[in-house]
Amino acid sequence: MPKLIKGVGCPYCGSSCDDIEVLVSDDETKVLEVHNACIIGTNLFHHANDPTRPRLPRKRQPDGSMKEIPYEDAIDYMAKTMLAAKKPLIYGFGSTNCEGMSAIGRIAEKSGAVLDNCATICHGPSFLAIFDNGYPSCTLGEAKNRADVVVFWGCNPMHAHPRHTSRYSIFPRGYFTQKGQMQRTVLCIDPRETDTAKLADHHLMLDQGHDYELFNAFRTVLRGHDIPDVVAGIPKETIKKSAEIMKNAKFCMIFFGMGCTHTDGRNHNIDHAISLTRDLNDHTKCSIMAMRGHYNIAGPGQVWAWQFGFPYCIDLSKGTHAHMNPGETSSVDLAMRDEVDCFVNIGADAGAHFPIQPVQHLKKHPFIVIDPNFNMASEISDLHIPVRIAGVDEPGVVYRMDNVPIQFKAVLKGLPGVPSDEELFDRVYERMCELTNTKPIWLAAKEDRRYPESEAVS
Amino acid sequence: MATVTLKPTKVPELIFEGYSITPDAFAGKTAAQIAALPGHEGKFVLKLGEFFTVSGNGGETAADTDIVIDGDCSRVKYIGSKMTAGSVTVNGNADMYVGGWMKGGKIHIKGNVDSFCGIQMEGGELLVDGDAKNHVGCAYRGDWRGMKGGTIRIKGSAGNDIGTAMLGGTIIIEKDVFIHVSTHAEGGTVIIKGDVEGRVGGQMVKGDMYVLGKIKFMLPGYKKIGTVEKEVDGAKYTFDHYIGDLGERHGKSKGQYVYANLYLKAAA
Numbered sequence: 001m002p003k004l005i006k007g008v009g010c011p012y013c014g015s016s017c018d019d020i021e022v023l024v025s026d027d028e029t030k031v032l033e034v035h036n037a038c039i040i041g042t043n044l045f046h047h048a049n050d051p052t053r054p055r056l057p058r059k060r061q062p063d064g065s066m067k068e069i070p071y072e073d074a075i076d077y078m079a080k081t082m083l084a085a086k087k088p089l090i091y092g093f094g095s096t097n098c099e100g101m102s103a104i105g106r107i108a109e110k111s112g113a114v115l116d117n118c119a120t121i122c123h124g125p126s127f128l129a130i131f132d133n134g135y136p137s138c139t140l141g142e143a144k145n146r147a148d149v150v151v152f153w154g155c156n157p158m159h160a161h162p163r164h165t166s167r168y169s170i171f172p173r174g175y176f177t178q179k180g181q182m183q184r185t186v187l188c189i190d191p192r193e194t195d196t197a198k199l200a201d202h203h204l205m206l207d208q209g210h211d212y213e214l215f216n217a218f219r220t221v222l223r224g225h226d227i228p229d230v231v232a233g234i235p236k237e238t239i240k241k242s243a244e245i246m247k248n249a250k251f252c253m254i255f256f257g258m259g260c261t262h263t264d265g266r267n268h269n270i271d272h273a274i275s276l277t278r279d280l281n282d283h284t285k286c287s288i289m290a291m292r293g294h295y296n297i298a299g300p301g302q303v304w305a306w307q308f309g310f311p312y313c314i315d316l317s318k319g320t321h322a323h324m325n326p327g328e329t330s331s332v333d334l335a336m337r338d339e340v341d342c343f344v345n346i347g348a349d350a351g352a353h354f355p356i357q358p359v360q361h362l363k364k365h366p367f368i369v370i371d372p373n374f375n376m377a378s379e380i381s382d383l384h385i386p387v388r389i390a391g392v393d394e395p396g397v398v399y400r401m402d403n404v405p406i407q408f409k410a411v412l413k414g415l416p417g418v419p420s421d422e423e424l425f426d427r428v429y430e431r432m433c434e435l436t437n438t439k440p441i442w443l444a445a446k447e448d449r450r451y452p453e454s455e456a457v458s
Numbered sequence: 459m460a461t462v463t464l465k466p467t468k469v470p471e472l473i474f475e476g477y478s479i480t481p482d483a484f485a486g487k488t489a490a491q492i493a494a495l496p497g498h499e500g501k502f503v504l505k506l507g508e509f510f511t512v513s514g515n516g517g518e519t520a521a522d523t524d525i526v527i528d529g530d531c532s533r534v535k536y537i538g539s540k541m542t543a544g545s546v547t548v549n550g551n552a553d554m555y556v557g558g559w560m561k562g563g564k565i566h567i568k569g570n571v572d573s574f575c576g577i578q579m580e581g582g583e584l585l586v587d588g589d590a591k592n593h594v595g596c597a598y599r600g601d602w603r604g605m606k607g608g609t610i611r612i613k614g615s616a617g618n619d620i621g622t623a624m625l626g627g628t629i630i631i632e633k634d635v636f637i638h639v640s641t642h643a644e645g646g647t648v649i650i651k652g653d654v655e656g657r658v659g660g661q662m663v664k665g666d667m668y669v670l671g672k673i674k675f676m677l678p679g680y681k682k683i684g685t686v687e688k689e690v691d692g693a694k695y696t697f698d699h700y701i702g703d704l705g706e707r708h709g710k711s712k713g714q715y716v717y718a719n720l721y722l723k724a725a726a
Contacts, residue, residue, distance in 0.1 A: 086472050086500025112501025131600030132623075132642070210675070212657050217678040219705030227678040265618075265657060268641055275661060275706070317501040325599060327573055327592065328554055339473050341500070 002032050009408035010041040011095060011391025013161045014292035014401035015140075015168070017041065022411045029413055031392075038162035045392055048412055053373060054386040055415050066384070071419070071427075074385050078344070079431035081366045082111035085342035087317050089362075091331045092348030092370075094118035094294035097396020097408065100421030101303040103444055104346065107425055110432045112317040114340065116331045117300040118293070118348050119312045124326055125261040126290045127301065127311050129270035136277050138253075138287040139402045140167075145174035146285070149249035151187045153273065154211060154259020155291045158195035164291075169255065170199065176250070185245055189214070190259060202242060207233035209263045215272035218243050222279050252286040261290075289402060295391065296398035302405075335361045344368045347390070347421065351376030370424065387421050394420045459524055460517035462492060464510040466529040472500050473553060474509055477536040481523035481544025481563060484516035492516060509534075520544045520563070530569070538565045541582070557584040560608065570614070579627060581608045589614035595629045596622035597642075605629070605646060621648045624665065630691060640667050643718070649690055662703045662718040670695065670723045679703040680720055688721060697721035 008020040022045055023033035030049050034042040057074035058066040082088045090113050093101055108115040119127060143150075150169050157164040165171055173180040188200035191208040206214050210232035217231040221243045229236050246252045254277060260269040273288060280286035292298050301311035308314050310324040313331075317323075327333055331350075334340045335358035343350070343362040351359060352375065359380070369381040378384040388394035393414035399405050414420075419427070426443050433440045462484050478495035487495075492515075493507030506512065510527075517523040521543035530550035531537060538546040539558040551569035558577040570588035576595040590612045596619050597604030604623035615633035622638065624646035634652035641660045649668045656675030659667055668690050680702035687696050701717035708715045 086502055128599055132602065212660060213675060213677060216660060216703065216705050220679040220703075223705060225679070225681070225704040228676075231678045264637055268638055268657070268660065271642075272661060279705075317498065319501060325574070337473065341472060 001026055003028070005409065005411050007409070008411055009295070009391055009398065009406055010037050010044070011295045011389070011398075011408065012038070012041040012044050013164075013295060014297060015161045015164045016295045016398055016400040016406055017163050017167060018406050018408075020045075024411050027413075028411075031411065040162065045411070047373065048389055048392045050373075053415065054384065055418055057383060057385040060382045071385075071417070071424075074383060075424070075427045075431050077383055078368055078385070079428050079435055081342055081368065082107065082113065082344070082428075083432055083435060085111065085113075085340075085366070087334075087340050088113040088342035088344060089116065089331060089334055089340040090114065090344045090346065091116045091120070091350055092118065092344075092346035093300045094297050094348045095390065096347035096421045097296060097390040097394065097398060098299045098303050098405075099396050099444065100347070100390065100425060101300045102307065103422045103425035103429065105304060105307045106429045106441065107432065108314075108316050109319075110429060110436070112319055113344075114329055114331075114334060115304060115308070115312075115314040115316060116329075117304075117312050118297055118353075119301065120326065120330045121262075121332065121353060122258070122293050122297065123261055123290050124312055124330065125266035126256075126270045128267035128326060129274055132267070133271045133274040134278075136274065136281070136287060137289050137402065139404055140169075140289075140400065142287070143253045143289070144168045144172050144177070146176050146251040147249075147253035147287075148177060148183055149185045149187070149246055149252040151189065151246065151252065151254045152196050152200065153189045153254060153256040154261075154263070154269075155255055155257025156190070156194040156196045157255070157291065158199065160257070160293065161291060165196075165199070169253070185249070187242055187245065202238075202245070204234050204238060204242060211260050211263060211269045212265045212272055214239070215269070215276050218246075219272070219276055219279055222247065222276075222283070246280055246286070247283045249284050249286070252280055252284060254286070254288040255291050256288070257291040292401035295400075298399035298401060298403050299397070302399050302403065332358045335359075338364075341365045342368075344370070345377045345381070346370045349375040349377050351378075351380055370421065372418075385424060386415075386418055387424055388414045388418055390421065396420075396422075459522055460515055461524045461526060462489070462512065462514045462516055464506070464512055464525065464527045466509060466527070466531065466534075467511055468509050470499050470509060470533050473533045473535055474499050474504070475536055476506070476531070476534040477539060478506055479525065479527070479534070479537050479546070480539065480541040481516075481520040481525060481546065482541055484525060485520045485523050485544070486518060487516045489513055489515055517544070532572075537567075538563070541565075551588070556586075557582070557610075560584065562608075573617070576605065576608070576610045576629075578604065578606075579608045579610065580606045581627075583608065584610045586610075586612045586614070589633075590616045590631075592617035593619045593622070594631070595620065595624065595627065597624075602642065604643070615652060620650075621646060624648070634671065640665055640718070651691075659703055659718050659720050661706050663706055663708060664716055664718055666719045666721070668697070668721045668723075673722060677703065679705040685724060686721070690721075696724045698724050 010017045021035040056068040186200040188197040197203040214232040277288040308322040313329040315323040315329040369378040372389045393412040395410040475498040489512045493512040523544040525546045527548045532551045542561045545564040554572045556575040562582040564583045573591040595605040607627040611630045618636045624643040630649045637657045643665045644663045651670045653671035680700040700720040
């Protein structure tokens with residue numbers, strides 16, 4: 001009898017939908033059907049059925065080929081390589097659970113590494129703006145129940161967060177927004193006519209890279225001053241009308257994405273958006289939220305800020321304190337300046353997402369990839385260690401884009417002998433302590449380790 | 459005055475953190491003691507002597523100590539950071555954080571510098587003959603109290619984020635700048651002798667900016683209020699006087715709002 005598992009969390013985008021239902025085979029090894037999820041989420045669950053999923057670590061041989069090796073050897077290689085490196089860089093964590101992020105923190109401390117996550121090429125600038133200017137934010141539940149004006153600035157949820165508009169931002173009927181979409185005015189500010197822009201009531205098609213000027217225009221208008229006839233390609237009247245819409249809202253919600261964080265100015269664009277949010281609170285209630293990309297990319301920010309005081313770009317090489325300064329300690333900058341001599345890529349694909357030059361620089365040194373599947377980074381790596389898929393065959397805590405923690409379930413049993421991220425990192429940390437003749441400060445749930453059952457090893 | 463000369467002998471594989479290269483650390487030490495001062499390369503603590511030959515002893519105090527680095531320091535960070543007196547001269551390029559958190563003394567870099575030069579500077583003089591990258595005299599991440607005093611002069615061009623959250627002091631860039639000048643500033647003076655792409659004085663509360671070249675994209679929050687003649691860096695010009703950022707909060711003095719001033723050289 002196939003089993004229907006309800007209340008499953010979806011390990012795809014920052015919306016972290018937790019209403020998924022998954023039908024699994026009797027022996028809990030196959031996903032049969034996925035209900036409620038978007039097409040990308042559905043496929044993510046079905047990926048777990050792939051019979052070609054790696055079950056053993058693969059190490060690059062002198063002739064360039066990859067050869068399967070036992071987990072013990074892979075753990076030993078990773079521990080020794082990271083200890084020998086002057087400054088290893090650990091990057092990724094878009095797609096794993098908080099337990100794994102916490103465990104890698106101990107490895108990073110032990111090996112004097114730089115700990116970075118996907119925010120560095122995503123919402124990192126938002127963090128910098130939040131440091132500078134605060135974060136007047138709320139939860140998605142509040143957005144759903146209260147927001148009657150929704151602004152999408154430089155983001156395209158129709159493609160990047162497919163169920164965001166139906167669960168939280170445009171269509172749902174909330175406590176004070178019982179008419180759903182009918183009651184909401186949607187503004188989209190984007191240089192392209194995206195599918196979200198097509199859905200919006202007003203689309204401000206600004207000149208690309210001039211968000212800062214447009215934020216400035218909004219704020220100047222809100223303070224009752226005049227502005228030039230055209231700002232960032234938008235006529236004065238349109239800006240004034242849009243400012244009135246925001247001002248007259250009962251609750252205005254601003255969502256922003258890569259269009260703000262990765263065009264010129266970066267953190268300053270967000271900084272200005274936060275200032276605009278603060279100004280709007282003189283007239284009405286207004287809140288702002290980053291459209292975080294992955295289902296648990298808010299996780300490393302939470303976990304590491306608790307462990308080390310910083311959410312990303314954490315340089316632990318001093319051993320006594322953490323140092324953080326993006327531009328210096330950010331992955332791409334470190335790689336471009338040849339400041340690191342070992343690269344560990346976990347639950348992300350630096351091979352696909354980094355510009356080609358940093359990848360070329362990183363390839364000069366040992367390149368380790370930890371990922372449940374084959375990807376571009378794993379194919380150029382020196383060592384690829386497979387792990388279980390968080391959210392599919394490994395449970396765990398994840399943080400949604402509004403920093404709400406959600407406990408995700410495992411729907412499958414997981415491949416025999418394949419450890420979770422947390423189990424693997426604990427083993428590596430334990431091996432590092434053995435090698436350096438030190439005592440582990442903490443090991444998570446050692447007695448619960450399902451590894452090694454190592455059926456696949458024999 | 460005592461002069462300590464460092465001659466680079468080896469290029470670090472990664473980047474050497476030369477936080478010990480300051481008159482304060484060198485003062486009262488012999489050449490051998492200076493060569494034994496620490497610096498990080500990644501997680502390993504190395505000695506200055508592994509990358510430089512040191513000749514000459516330090517002076518009695520930092521003010522009596524002049525440091526001359528005879529060669530390229532493109533891969534040495536933190537030169538002259540946190541120094542309080544004395545001087546540092548680099549006959550070549552330097553990496554990040556030159557004169558960061560500096561309180562006094564003089565730094566002269568004869569080549570280019572990387573990002574974060576003069577970050578959180580409080581006093582002293584920083585002179586760069588070449589170009590600077592980003593974040594010249596700006597605040598450290600999350601600090602709303604940026605550069606407080608001193609003078610930074612870049613004879614070449616600079617990147618973005620000049621004088622972010624600046625409270626005092628002077629920054630002079632003799633060539634072009636990309637974007638973000640005096641963002642969030644509440645004081646200080648920035649003089650740019652070349653052109654700026656845009657975002658001059660965004661979210662700025664108080665302070666002065668002079669631009670002798672052109673601003674490609676003017677912020678909508680700046681309003682022209684007149685024309686004035688002013689002396690800048692030893693020469694007189696006629697400027698269009700703008701006030702702003704009108705979108706930002708502003709304090710009052712004697713019942714009048716105090717705005718930031720942007721002086722843009724008037725077209726001839």
